[in-house]
Amino acid sequence: MTVETAQTVTDRLGRPLRDLRLSVIDTCNFRCPYCMPESEYPEHHDFLPASERLSFDDMIRLVQAFESLGVRKLRITGGEPLLRKHLPELIGRLRRETAIEDLALTTNGLLLKRFAQPLKAAGLDRITLSLDSLDPAIFQRMTGGRGSLEQVLEGLDAAVAAGFDAIKINVMVQRGVNDAGVLQMVEHFRHTPHVLRFIEYMDVGTENHWQAAQVVPARELLDRIAARWPLQAVEEHYRGEVAKRYQFEDGAGEIGFITSISAPFCGDCTRARISTDGRLFTCLFAQQGKDLRPWLRQTDAAALRQAIAQLWQQRGDRYSELRERLPERLPGKKIEMYQIGG
């Protein structure tokens, strides 16, 4: 598919629109307390009815509009995206009908053993796996008692067997919950092509009862790891890369840190997010999204593109940089992470 010259749009802070995260479903087969606590989202919680989810046609048109505005990287998220029926078909269509250069997916891995091969065959480039602990009991606790560590590790093996090599593994670190297992995870994945990325526990949404005391600053983790295996900082792959990268001096691989709390990176944030029901969010911590379905209902691609461009040009989000100056209790509710993907 040929690419027309993409128009570059920048927001009020001069940040170009480069990355899109698309949530294809809001449900999940886990109940991670920091994202979808069981107490708020019991088994029969009323998630979006299937009829209100964006169709694959909608998604293709949205992605074509975003790519015409400079987006080259697309991440498929959820909830848990592997729960969306016929997902490999969507991946195949994105490959054939859009010019996205980097097509990635974030999953909790529970269904990965079944989908790794079909996703690879459909043209998916990369997988990011969320895996917070290698201790079965802590893993159970951090997935709301829903997940099987063994099944997730089998999914990882299946992804490697399917041809996904350097898999990014996101570890959300919470003090007193899983931080004591960080060195075990590093030891397990050193000398493999996989890249562990330690994420500082964030105040996403309004239901995870976030406390600053439970945040383990990246610096502290870095010192813990470097005391055992010396590390050296390495250049980011591109402007706006989320993780700060480090390599082991002994050549045993790479790790990263996502520092939204201790070292915010809003200045280079080029990410837009689309919720499962078609709202555009310009920040992970946004309260309001803009419903794009009125433009999707028309067939005028230029109008959809114009609407997105204007919304991005009005953007001034930098929540993480302002966090400490914001009132403890914000008026209004932040969007929940499971509705727009991390």
Ligand code: SF4
């Ligand atoms: S807080 Fe918002 S603006 Fe800042 S890096 Fe995160 S998503 Fe981007």
